[in-house]
Amino acid sequence: MEWKWExxxxxxxRLVVATGNTLVAAxxxxxxxxxxxxxxxxxxxxxxxxxxxxxxxxxxxxxxxxLILQIFFVFYVAPQFxxxxxxxxxxxIAIGLHYSAYLSEVYRGGIESVAKxxxxxxxxxxxxxLQKYRRIIIPQSIPPALAGMGNYLVGIFKDTPMLSVIGVAxxxxxxxxxxxxxxxxxxxxxxxxxxxxxxxxxxxxFIRLFExxxxxxxxx
Amino acid sequence: MxxxxxxPLEIKGKNRPMVSFKxxxxxxxxLVVLDNLDLDVAAGEMVSIIGPSGSGKTTVLRMLxxxxxxxxxxxxxxxxxxxxxxxxxxxxxxxxxxxxTRRADIGMCFQxxxxxxxxTALENCMEGPVQVLRISKQDARARSEELLEMVxxxxxKDEHPSRLSGGQQQRVAIARALAMRPxxxxxxxxxxxxxxxxxxxxxxxIRKLVAAHNLTMLMVTHQMGFARDISDRVCFFYGxxxxxxxxxxxxxxxxxKTRTQQFLSAVREAI
Ligand SMILES: Nc1ncnc2c1ncn2[C@@H]1O[C@H](COP(=O)(O)OP(=O)(O)O)[C@@H](O)[C@H]1O
Ligand SMILES: [Mg+2]
Numbered sequence: 001m002e003w004k005w006e007x008x009x010x011x012x013x014r015l016v017v018a019t020g021n022t023l024v025a026a027x028x029x030x031x032x033x034x035x036x037x038x039x040x041x042x043x044x045x046x047x048x049x050x051x052x053x054x055x056x057x058x059x060x061x062x063x064x065x066x067l068i069l070q071i072f073f074v075f076y077v078a079p080q081f082x083x084x085x086x087x088x089x090x091x092x093i094a095i096g097l098h099y100s101a102y103l104s105e106v107y108r109g110g111i112e113s114v115a116k117x118x119x120x121x122x123x124x125x126x127x128x129x130l131q132k133y134r135r136i137i138i139p140q141s142i143p144p145a146l147a148g149m150g151n152y153l154v155g156i157f158k159d160t161p162m163l164s165v166i167g168v169a170x171x172x173x174x175x176x177x178x179x180x181x182x183x184x185x186x187x188x189x190x191x192x193x194x195x196x197x198x199x200x201x202x203x204x205x206f207i208r209l210f211e212x213x214x215x216x217x218x219x220x
Numbered sequence: 221m222x223x224x225x226x227x228p229l230e231i232k233g234k235n236r237p238m239v240s241f242k243x244x245x246x247x248x249x250x251l252v253v254l255d256n257l258d259l260d261v262a263a264g265e266m267v268s269i270i271g272p273s274g275s276g277k278t279t280v281l282r283m284l285x286x287x288x289x290x291x292x293x294x295x296x297x298x299x300x301x302x303x304x305x306x307x308x309x310x311x312x313x314x315x316x317x318x319x320x321t322r323r324a325d326i327g328m329c330f331q332x333x334x335x336x337x338x339x340t341a342l343e344n345c346m347e348g349p350v351q352v353l354r355i356s357k358q359d360a361r362a363r364s365e366e367l368l369e370m371v372x373x374x375x376x377k378d379e380h381p382s383r384l385s386g387g388q389q390q391r392v393a394i395a396r397a398l399a400m401r402p403x404x405x406x407x408x409x410x411x412x413x414x415x416x417x418x419x420x421x422x423x424x425x426i427r428k429l430v431a432a433h434n435l436t437m438l439m440v441t442h443q444m445g446f447a448r449d450i451s452d453r454v455c456f457f458y459g460x461x462x463x464x465x466x467x468x469x470x471x472x473x474x475x476x477k478t479r480t481q482q483f484l485s486a487v488r489e490a491i
Contacts, residue, residue, distance in 0.1 A: 115334075117330060117332055117334035118334060118336065120285075120287050120330065120334060121330065121334035121335070121336070123285070123286070123287060123323075124285055124287075124326075124327060124328040124397065125347065125348035125351075125352055125396075125400060126320060126323045126324050126348070126352050126400070127348075127351065127352055128320065131351050131352065135347065135351060136336055139338050140336075140337065140338055218338045
């Protein structure tokens, strides 16, 4: 089997569109994970023991079951409870939920890295719990959390192919479809590999630069 | 349920103490740090707390700043209970909401400054007034700049703490605490983490505050000379008790208790 350039050029536009879909899926999933992860991290520090326990167990559960199972669950099981979601929406929710559990751990580490004296100084200024988190603790917990947040951004991008199992037209799904139509898999899969590489590698570099920038900006 | 009926709901009278510890007990598990502590501090008084390491000096200040819960007894500030709140004509343990209404009377400076590293000196000072007291940014800035001027840090107002020396950071921390206009200021070994050559710039600021005469102050310190100079009264703590207290001239010049004498001569030898 040899490489066919003509075929490569022919399928490229479809893969470019699929790349867009992959980026949208990863971006939307990450946006959900960033916000929900913070909620989960803060809930684990709530004064209520019951709430803390439930959230902890939930995070553990998500982290110890495979993403693909969670995708199937949201897509196939939720409709049986009367919640009908499109593949796209199910996919975003599943992947966002999954990564929110991991990001909550990253945030937790960041929050715990803030010195005890910072909490005490905030108390001495008579701040409310919300003011302490918003003004003092969270801003300081972000720089140490950035590396972990960046890793999971790349991770979520590389996990988007899982969404192909429920029919989201991301890169793998599209490559499969092309392969099935033309009985050629070499070019589509190779291209997909190159596309992933071409996005992941620079992204990791940008994340490093961004981390340095934020550290400078916040702490000098 | 503890019974606090032997404690008054409030302390009235023109000459009431600004701070009053009544039968205060503090323990960490089995370890009793302070037992049955009674201590009154008059309005405008400067009280220094000295004593060996582990004698409970820091704990006294931390309880007053509400950073530590007490196990028994009541603390009053300006006549009103701090650790407790009145409910149905009885004292019950204070809740968070009540604490927020009372804590405003107290400010504290820490051994390790605890400035907010992501804010400039000026922003550190403005944070409390803007966020907590909800005064306008202009007013908070004016007030903060005035205080930074007072502590000699106006030139560095736009620097982040990481660019300041320890003495400079501590002076900003004093301005930050004062910006909240507390009635009582607490200093916990504010010069202990400083290089010897910058201690003077911090004690100079505290001297200024003492000279102004309107703040009530409690200061934990190892600088006996400084305590002797500026205090109205010195309390010597030993094993969670006030072993001896009195005007500085008396306590340093003519200590009555053996433990005080031993402590003071040990400290003198160290110098
Ligand atoms: N969080 C804590 N947990 C347990 N023990 C503590 C804690 N904080 C202080 N202690 C103990 O309480 C005693 C008094 O401490 P502290 O008030 O810091 O003493 P000082 O300031 O006089 O050196 C010490 O024996 C110390 O070990
Ligand atoms: Mg101490």
